[in-house]
Amino acid sequence: MTDDQVDSFDVDADDAFLDFLSDSNDPLAAALTGYQDAVATAAAHRVATMGPIDLAALQAASSTGLAPTAVSSGATSWAPPDLVAASVAGIVALVSVGVALFNPVPYGVPASTVTSQQVTQTPPNPAPTSLIRTTAASPTTDASQASAPMPSSTGSATAGASVPPVAPSTDTVPPVTTGPVTQQPTSRPSAAPTTIAPTTDPSGAPTAQPTSDPTSTTSPYWNSVQVQIRLALGLINPAGRLPTPQELDRAQTHLDNAQGFVNQMRQTQCAADGTCPPAVATQLTLAQRDIDAARTQLNDRRGEI
Amino acid sequence: MKRTDEEADLVLRAREGSQSALTDLLTIYRARVLRFCIGRMGNVDAAEDATQETLVAMVGAVARFRGDPTKFSSFVFGIASNKVSMAQRAGGRRAVLTNDVDVLDQANVEAPDRGDGRLSLLDGLPARQREILVLRLVEGMSADEVGALLGMSAGAVRVMQHRALATLRAHVAVKGGAR
Numbered sequence: 001m002t003d004d005q006v007d008s009f010d011v012d013a014d015d016a017f018l019d020f021l022s023d024s025n026d027p028l029a030a031a032l033t034g035y036q037d038a039v040a041t042a043a044a045h046r047v048a049t050m051g052p053i054d055l056a057a058l059q060a061a062s063s064t065g066l067a068p069t070a071v072s073s074g075a076t077s078w079a080p081p082d083l084v085a086a087s088v089a090g091i092v093a094l095v096s097v098g099v100a101l102f103n104p105v106p107y108g109v110p111a112s113t114v115t116s117q118q119v120t121q122t123p124p125n126p127a128p129t130s131l132i133r134t135t136a137a138s139p140t141t142d143a144s145q146a147s148a149p150m151p152s153s154t155g156s157a158t159a160g161a162s163v164p165p166v167a168p169s170t171d172t173v174p175p176v177t178t179g180p181v182t183q184q185p186t187s188r189p190s191a192a193p194t195t196i197a198p199t200t201d202p203s204g205a206p207t208a209q210p211t212s213d214p215t216s217t218t219s220p221y222w223n224s225v226q227v228q229i230r231l232a233l234g235l236i237n238p239a240g241r242l243p244t245p246q247e248l249d250r251a252q253t254h255l256d257n258a259q260g261f262v263n264q265m266r267q268t269q270c271a272a273d274g275t276c277p278p279a280v281a282t283q284l285t286l287a288q289r290d291i292d293a294a295r296t297q298l299n300d301r302r303g304e305i
Numbered sequence: 306m307k308r309t310d311e312e313a314d315l316v317l318r319a320r321e322g323s324q325s326a327l328t329d330l331l332t333i334y335r336a337r338v339l340r341f342c343i344g345r346m347g348n349v350d351a352a353e354d355a356t357q358e359t360l361v362a363m364v365g366a367v368a369r370f371r372g373d374p375t376k377f378s379s380f381v382f383g384i385a386s387n388k389v390s391m392a393q394r395a396g397g398r399r400a401v402l403t404n405d406v407d408v409l410d411q412a413n414v415e416a417p418d419r420g421d422g423r424l425s426l427l428d429g430l431p432a433r434q435r436e437i438l439v440l441r442l443v444e445g446m447s448a449d450e451v452g453a454l455l456g457m458s459a460g461a462v463r464v465m466q467h468r469a470l471a472t473l474r475a476h477v478a479v480k481g482g483a484r
Binding site: 017021027028031032034035036039040042043044046047050052053055058059061062063239240 | 311312324327328331332333335336339340343344349352353360361362364365426427438439441442443466470473474477478
């Protein structure tokens with residue numbers, strides 16, 4: 001694209017901007033759509049860890065004009081767990097002697113609103129880290145996010161820019177057959193994949209990761225399956241409107257990815273005769289059920305639009 | 306019913322005291338505002354804080370909102386923009402997301418050859434240009450909508466967008482040439 005063309009699309013028309021973004025041959029367009037997807041994915045994952053809106057806490061915070069720590073009765077707190085876990089007495093002591101350089105501000109609390117009195121009210125028990133993150137939702141059971149607004153890359157009807165940045169969604173196949181799988185530690189089939197991230201479709205990238213508890217029997221693929229399903233459901237059920245065909249195509253890709261992870265889970269964690277450890281068998285059943293349900297929704301949506 | 310109509314209905318009902326409508330509005334805007342704040346700040350934790358501040362302000366303001374309900378998003382993003390600016394003034398810019406292990410692990414979207422600072426792409430831009438690009442890119446707003454939100458004409462928005470893109474194009478070209 002020449003500078004003249006850049007000038008024209010910038011100044012004259014919004015549609016041209018979207019056309020520009022969909023030009024995968026333009027490095028700037030690719031960078032911007034990559035940025036777009038990175039932001040959307042990061043937000044989607046963060047929202048997926050949040051519980052439902054705690055309206056009462058928000059209203060309490062709003063009505064007092066204070067940071068929620070000051071209005072918290074212990075049910076909610078802005079303080080991150082590591083701060084809560086720290087010695088509250090130590091924090092109070094530091095604040096009380098006026099150590100100005102030490103900043104005990106829980107993230108999210110404007111420094112100007114934190115007084116020693118407020119700090120002393122920080123509940124000693126671990127609590128949700130914020131009012132908008134009221135519950136540490138488990139990805140294994142939380143389907144409530146399905147109806148939450150998920151990150152359409154554009155967030156509007158001008159969906160031309162929602163095409164994955166580098167590669168079309170059709171390039172994304174279940175990771176069983178893609179390059180990323182070869183990056184997994186095949187010598188340790190029970191170990192979590194280390195770095196698996198295809199360079200083509202960020203939104204459809206595998207998300208397999210080790211569980212936080214190495215002794216857990218949770219499959220390292222379990223979270224990946226759930227994330228893919230959740231992303232798909234978000235695209236299938238955008239808030240307040242019907243999905244676009246492009247969104248449904250992307251949802252299909254996510255479901256294919258999820259199916260790929262299920263297959264991978266079965267291959268790496270079950271015996272050759274098909275017998276699986278009980279925990280894995282349960283997860284496989286649940287995952288397959290969720291995928292099938294999502295596919296049903298997807299097909300229903302295709303019929304509606 | 307279109308999304309904007311549904312939102313407008315929620316706004317009207319929330320304004321009249323409907324708790325369920327307010328909760329629905331907050332649920333919708335939690336995700337949208339978080340995306341906006343991540344785009345503006347490049348740091349998910351800081352963005353979550355700013356989002357929380359925005360939602361608290363939104364709860365307090367919705368009953369007093371007397372504008373066009375279909376333009377409620379401009380109102381909310383205006384609050385969010387202020388919260389982001391306040392946070393940045395108070396604490397300065399935090400580290401960019403590339404070291405945010407939590408997000409990298411959870412999302413695992415950062416391919417090895419693309420992971421160095423995709424969320425820092427806009428870091429070098431002036432704040433207003435960055436804001437415009439975020440609203441256009443992340444929220445999919447038109448230049449008219451962005452202009453209404455920022456108190457600028459659509460033409461001025463496009464000009465600033467053009468300057469931002471020109472800067473980024475030069476940056477991308479330099480990075481590409483360096484490889």
